[in-house]
Amino acid sequence: MKGFKTLLWLEFRRNGIWAAILIGSLAFWAWGLFQVRLVEVSQQLEVRAILLVLASAIGAVVLALMIGRIRSETRGGQFQVLLLTPPSGYVHIAARYAFAVATAVVYYVAVGGLAWWTIAMSGLPLDAGSVAQLTLAVPFYGLGITVLPLLAWTLLLMVFIAAYRVSGPGWIPGTVMVLGTPFALRWLIEGIVRASYRLPGWHLFGGLEGAIRQAAAQSNGELDPIAVLPQEPLWIMLAVTAILLAIAGRIWQEVEG
Amino acid sequence: MLASLNRATKQYGRTEGVRDLTVEFPPGEVVGVLGLNGSGKSTMLKLLAGLLFPTSGDVAVFDGPARAQRARVVYLGETDALWSWMTPDDAATFMVGLYDDFDVKRYGELLASLAVPRRRTKAMSKGERGRLRLAMALARDAKLYLLDEPLGGIDLLSREKILQSIVRGWHTDETILLSTHEVAEAEGLFERVVYLREGRIALDATAETLRGRGKSVVQTYREVLG
Numbered sequence: 211m212k213g214f215k216t217l218l219w220l221e222f223r224r225n226g227i228w229a230a231i232l233i234g235s236l237a238f239w240a241w242g243l244f245q246v247r248l249v250e251v252s253q254q255l256e257v258r259a260i261l262l263v264l265a266s267a268i269g270a271v272v273l274a275l276m277i278g279r280i281r282s283e284t285r286g287g288q289f290q291v292l293l294l295t296p297p298s299g300y301v302h303i304a305a306r307y308a309f310a311v312a313t314a315v316v317y318y319v320a321v322g323g324l325a326w327w328t329i330a331m332s333g334l335p336l337d338a339g340s341v342a343q344l345t346l347a348v349p350f351y352g353l354g355i356t357v358l359p360l361l362a363w364t365l366l367l368m369v370f371i372a373a374y375r376v377s378g379p380g381w382i383p384g385t386v387m388v389l390g391t392p393f394a395l396r397w398l399i400e401g402i403v404r405a406s407y408r409l410p411g412w413h414l415f416g417g418l419e420g421a422i423r424q425a426a427a428q429s430n431g432e433l434d435p436i437a438v439l440p441q442e443p444l445w446i447m448l449a450v451t452a453i454l455l456a457i458a459g460r461i462w463q464e465v466e467g
Numbered sequence: 468m469l470a471s472l473n474r475a476t477k478q479y480g481r482t483e484g485v486r487d488l489t490v491e492f493p494p495g496e497v498v499g500v501l502g503l504n505g506s507g508k509s510t511m512l513k514l515l516a517g518l519l520f521p522t523s524g525d526v527a528v529f530d531g532p533a534r535a536q537r538a539r540v541v542y543l544g545e546t547d548a549l550w551s552w553m554t555p556d557d558a559a560t561f562m563v564g565l566y567d568d569f570d571v572k573r574y575g576e577l578l579a580s581l582a583v584p585r586r587r588t589k590a591m592s593k594g595e596r597g598r599l600r601l602a603m604a605l606a607r608d609a610k611l612y613l614l615d616e617p618l619g620g621i622d623l624l625s626r627e628k629i630l631q632s633i634v635r636g637w638h639t640d641e642t643i644l645l646s647t648h649e650v651a652e653a654e655g656l657f658e659r660v661v662y663l664r665e666g667r668i669a670l671d672a673t674a675e676t677l678r679g680r681g682k683s684v685v686q687t688y689r690e691v692l693g
């Protein structure tokens with residue numbers, strides 16, 4: 211546990227600036243969302259939704275870059291120092307991952323908060339349950355099915371490349387893994403789609419039904435007033451994440467420096 | 468035996484780091500690992516540290532695989548491997564948190580005797596960073612110290628301080644393997660010298676044996692490797 215805490219502290223010192231910049235960038239997104247008031251009313255919700263999706267996507271990329279910063283450390287020699295520390299590869303991977311996930315949680319909950327603010331700016335009524343779902347349930351669900359497996363995959367990719375850096379050309383396994391990922395992802399998504407809705411879904415935004423109907427009328431679209439989230443994708447992606455992390459931890463112990 | 472290599476070969480792709488290397492290191496020796504650039508010194512030390520795995524042959528430390536013994540071995544690599552934001556206090560936090568054998572009091576004494584400034588490594592000279600890394604390494608209470616070029620690129624006065632610290636910190640049950648190009652300066656430390664050439668052992672002899680032949684470590688270096 212002492213080793214994990216120290217490695218977590220190291221992550222904070224190594225990547226604290228990245229995390230601060232990422233979270234600080236939310237001020238920019240908030241400014242952008244606010245500026246949308248100048249756009250035609252019927253388009254405001256759509257533009258704001260696009261901005262929020264953009265903020266989420268860019269956040270995921272920044273987090274992946276942050277957690278994947280192994281290459282510069284292998285060149286600088288710091289990675290070799292870490293390889294020879296007593297904690298196992300699993301502890302190293304857990305610490306790196308935990309810091310990135312903590313940053314992601316703060317960021318995406320704040321994005322959820324911006325979504326709430328966006329809806330509030332549109333003058334739609336919000337009940338407390340729906341606010342909680344918007345700022346907590348949706349970000350955590352989104353994190354679970356996208357960002358958490360992405361970060362685990364990035365970590366595994368970088369450790370995998372590092373493992374072949376010294377005694378073999380690291381770009382070959384890296385290329386194989388990158389090229390193989392779309393096929394694996396397609397297979398995974400097809401499996402998830404087949405399995406989804408076998409378990410009871412989670413109902414969200416029941417209290418916002420009226421507001422969503424109003425938004426649908428404003429945008430002349432047809433929106434499902436009550437979102438039902440299937441739980442299978444979350445469990446499957448969390449399982450995939452755990453497997454990717456376990457493999458990364460095992461490979462770490464074989465990495466040469 | 469504290470550490471041994473048995474017919475160990477390490478290949479980097481098509482390049483050979485060391486070939487068919489067999490050597491044993493008992494407790495209580497200060498061993499000079501000498502050779503020209505590319506002779507396999509760093510590879511040998513990295514194999515013993517567990518930072519590399521042999522392509523063939525065996526490497527054993529404390530009768531186990533080298534990587535598994537990393538908590539009991541000190542390895543000081545030749546690269547300047549500290550984070551730029553790290554201060555000596557940060558380095559202490561790092562070492563205390565990860566190594567049970569790290570002695571904070573000894574570390575403080577080493578920082579003082581090696582005149583390491585209390586600022587970020589980014590703002591330190593190469594010599595100051597080298598001394599900090601050495602303080603981190605020597606403040607551990609291990610039985611095997613693998614020091615790869617701790618004197619490389621460091622000024623004369625710093626080199627003297629580093630060598631003094633190594634001598635002062637050494638206990639008779641500890642083994643130190645020191646690789647250096649500063650052969651003349653470090654010569655007095657060595658009880659045994661392993662000369663490497665093109666990944667193989669060119670000569671493995673005690674300093675006493677060399678003196679018995681009327682040769683110094685430096686003279687033998689020139690003879691064997693020249």
